[in-house]
Amino acid sequence: MVNRLTKKGQLTMFIILGMFILLIFGLVFYFVNQAKETALQETAEKSLSDALQTDPFKYYTSLCLKATMEEGIKIIGENGGYIYDEDYDITEEGIMYFIRSVPKVPPWYPCNNHYNPPAYCRYDLDTVALGNIHSFGNINTNTDNYKDFEEIAISDLQQYIDDNLTKCTDFDTLQAIIPSYNITAGTPSTNITIGERDITAITEYPVTFHKHGQKPITTIAEYSATSRIRLKKIFKAASNSISYDNSFPDFDIIKNSSSGYFESPKDEKIILSFRDLIPGARIYKEEKQNHDIIIINDSFSRIGAEQFAFRFARINRPPVLDYINKSDTDEYDYLARPEENITFNLKAADPDEDNIVFSVKGGWKNNKLIAGGLVTSTGYVELLRDSPGLTGDFNDGDAGIQKTNFSVSEINQGLEDYQEVRFMVCSSKKTDGVVCLEECGSSPVCNDKQQGTLLDSCSNGITADHCSDLCMEEPSDVCIHDPATSDSCNADEKCNGTEKYEYADTDDNGINDSWCLGCVYCPSARVSKNTDLDEDDKCGCYSGGRSWEEEWNIAYCDDDLDGIFEGTCQNNICVESET
Template sequence: MKKRGQVTIFIILGIILLFIAIIFIQFSSSLKKQQLLSQQEELFGGLVTKEAARIFIQDCLNDPLEEGLKTLGQQGTLWEDQGGRDAFTENENGITYQNVPTFYAIRQSSSSEYPEAFPCQTADDPPAFCQYRYPQEASFGTAYLTLRNIQANLQRYVSREVLECVSKFTEEEISEEAELLTEQIEVDVSMDFNGLDIKADFPLEFSLSGENYFQLTNFEFFYETDFPRFMRAAVLNPIIWDSRYVDYDYSQGNLEQPTFSFAAPEANPNLVCREENNLQICDFPTMEGYDEMNIQLVKAKDDETGDEIFTFTAPDVYPFGEYSYRFARQDRPPALDYISRKECPAKFDYLVVPGDNSDLNILFISPKAHDADEDKPIGDGPESQITYSFEQGTKKLFPSRDIQDFVFPSTSDIPELEIKNDALPSVEPGLYNIIVTASDGKKEDKQDVRIFIDRPLDIDLNVDTGYTIKDENGNLISYSGYFSGREYWVSTEDPFLVSVKTPASSQTGLLDDPTITLSYSGRESFVEEPVTLGRTSNDVVYAYPWKQQSLGSYNTNIGGKPLIEVWKEQLQSRQDSSIFNQIDTIGGQLSLNYEASYCEEAKQETAVQKTLKVVGCIPHVNTEGHNFPYPFQNFVEVENDNQPNSIKEGDSINPFLATHACCDAATWTPLPAGTTCFTSPEDISCGGKSPELIDISEPAGYLEESRSVVYACDGVRGNTCLNQKEAETNLINPGFCADITTDPNLATSCSKVAVQCSGQPQWTLNKEEGWWCAGPLGCGNNREVSTLIVARNNPGYNFANLPENPDNRQFDSACTSNNQGSACLDLELGEGHCVKPFGRSARCEITGDQG
């Protein structure tokens, strides 16, 4: 029993010791593993942080930078397969020169759709585009080599090379079994004047023995080099100037100077400029360093493309020693100056007006072009490379002739196109095309010149009054003929016509409606308003002194009176015509100014002037016998056997057109007051104005009279005769009533005569027919005869003693309350007495008649 118990105790102790051993082994193993990890971290930190920084500085950054700058110098850029941004494309972004893909640092910038837009910065507003003219600043190619471009390509190149360097370092220095997990290392390259500033972010990550290790390190250092200074002096700034100024000379001699000169349309206040040949020549400072670094330029031209290769070499560019940089400049066409004259870019480029009295009547084109590639134009000696040519476009000026018939060499051997006025009248007005080309043998710039042939600017200005003037020889001549070739005279009392002749209609859509301005430059202006004409109207007439459409417009009434009568008052009241209210013998200029716009930039203008004087009157002579001024303009003189040179009223005419009998033909001033200007014909009427009738109540309408009036000039007007000088009225047939049956003209004025009394003695009594010509003058009472005779206030009158022609001194023609009891004779019923029954009318009560 005792032995069995001891065995059990040993077993238990063995189990306990076994557990203790296992636990100790596990703890020891864990402790060793922790120590190993700690050692690995110490190893990673020591190798990657300190040692790697040194390696990166000396190897992984310096070497790629130097190689990148050398490669950049050999080809002008770093291509995509070298880590650069762009892939090389022949003749698009570079050219293969001496088996090296060389970058186009300057490339032609033109629209593929509109290559003729060159050198405009955009292809907007075709076909005129920006209307480039030397020395306008434009885009003579695009400078694709920039500081940003260089930095970006170096960053990509160095980043790629650094990643390969880190991968190699990981394998060699950490462990062959270490696997680099970093896919990209960010490198930033900034170039300043003295070198390159390098910044790098290293997200270094690799795996080893199943564990991943990561450490992020930011690193920056400065790479000292003369490369930036070299590039700025020889390349970066000059290619900008070369792409901006067509006359920039990219040459060794120009680069060595402290400034270069360029032409500008106007002075730059920030530069030193001087005027030469109507241009501003300005000096721009170059970059320092070119001469100090002893940089040399060698230029070569590719014969096939015309592209030029620029190779710059300096003997001592730190840290390389001798360093070269090469780039290509793509051949650029000559920049043809915009060919234009009176242009409207949206409509046409060149205006021709055949028959015009200015230089617009010929077509003359002398092309000019400047080449930014230093190619010389014709006329610059044996090095001339720019040539010019002309051809007709889609709309030909001369379909059956060669345009070369009109091309001639100038004194500088530049061909010029000249079509003179004698060849142009055969060309119909409209739009035509001539294509002008400037070429350097490889590239060309052309302009499709839109020629607008317009109708001639034929304008004229004439004044007329419609009057007839008696000249010095007594001949009657029209107003316009009288004043032909000399100054016009208008008066203070007559309207006049201004006849405006304007050019024929222009082509629709190319010329706006014209504006015509009439103005007078004498004492004061009488009209300054524009007159817009319709396209179909070539001749327009206006009547003045205030604007009307015709002379007939002045034959009107103002305030119930004819205008000719109140003419002076109207002139005084109107501001637009007050100049014609007073004589101006000095005269002024009547001007016609014609202006029409093709567009805002181009206008068509011309003017014509005529001298205009203001006189007192115009001695107009009416050629149709209307020899008397207003208000007698309708009277004419006629001849007959009975009354030679008698006057009668003729057709109604415009009062201004009657003879101006009160105007002195010698002085063109009104005749003195009192000068007889009209004696009216005898007026036969029943006006009741004869002196014998002056005391009779309502005498008009019964007795025939003759009346004539003499009128005189007033000394103020020449075309009116308004002052009555004297008048005389007489009875034609005293004692007789007007005969209205034989003279119909008297029917109106003698309207009160009874028909039975017409031509009869006053107070005629016809007992057989039973009527009596009573009334105020014994010719009836308002066309009525009487059948009753009353012996006024005489109750016992014996009608057997009745006179042959009883008058109204003793007899009445009706019974009234005033003659009650008077004897009366009813020519039909017999004698009686006038009675007035109560409440009834008075009547003649026949004797024996008690009813």
């Protein structure tokens, strides 16, 4: 009985042991097969990856990458810095505007201040306008600096390559090499680097291989290509020229960029960096009706056999008329007297180097304007001094402010800049014994007999006999005499010295608040004197015949009030000089 049970237990143990051994062998066989399959998978993946990197296929794919990249670079050059239109400001040809016009109404253009004061925009061509003090358009590169431009160009070029690389990649050839697999190309991912002299693209290209009954194999192939395009240098050179073109109306973007320097209106030579930034490049323009296309061709940047061209647009802008003004006051620009001919030296420039023409409109009752000075010219212009001018007789009914319109326009679209010039017309009346302290009686404040008594009213332009006519010249301040030293004359010299002394009415309020350096008073004469006087020489007439050391101290006088100082003060008398 015992033996039978023992044998039965032993049999059970053998069965369990056998099953365990079979399990061990099964696991070993499984892991061996798995190892073989893994090795085969790794071998297959390596083989397929190597197939993607074979010299013929890699060479062809790299050529495809370079061709696609250069297609995108060419579009960037043609469009002025972009590939994909994201609401950029562009021409009908699709070229980006680098300068856009500012919608300002003359005569504010190109000044920034649209509000009083001052009453008029006092811009002139001699103003150095860098720093956007004055601008002749909006710089519109959609970037603040090169870094922004680079980011836009890189982003657009990367997207262009990723979207178009599959169009030229030849996977049919690869399929023929390994026909047992179905090949599917994924979406490439490209990284662009813009250097000083070239542009490099590195693309990661995912490719999936399918074989019936086996797990798909995906591998990442990497390809690179380089094009010698100096895009960074070209854009920096373009930006350099654009900044000057937007700041100086007489800057010629082609001529000055090519020459390498620009003579500013202040006779300062500004060295431009265009030629230094991009040696070997040429800049020129194509003129359209409402804009110019500026083109930079770089002989060291080539796509195939062609030079790379970078194009951008510049909107047609109005010409710039220099500010016309001869008076220091904001009330008027010119004083006008009977039978006086006023001539102007008009200056204007067109920021786009277009032909321009001057015109004059207006006048008043008894006057006419000489229109013989209408001139058509290119770019910067200074009109001849003899025209356009104002001439003719006028009567007292013309006294006061009269206005005339001076304008300059360009011939393409008729864009113009103009100024309404204000003439203070003086009356021809004179009355003995009364002197108006303010110019042409613009304020009813008078000095009776030069003794400091203020009258309640004064007719326009009234002056005392034997005293200076306030309209003969254009004083901003009227110097009156010192009653303690002179009792018969008032001089109208401007108080424009570097020093001020008492007994000059510098603010035209009828109160003597300082001396005018250079104002000297003589009986029956209007006098002038050198301004480099000592303080002790600030008043009185001086005798002629001094020694040469004191010759500069002579006072000159205008006894007949014709505006010509033909005499010198000798013993307090105006003696006409011998000729």
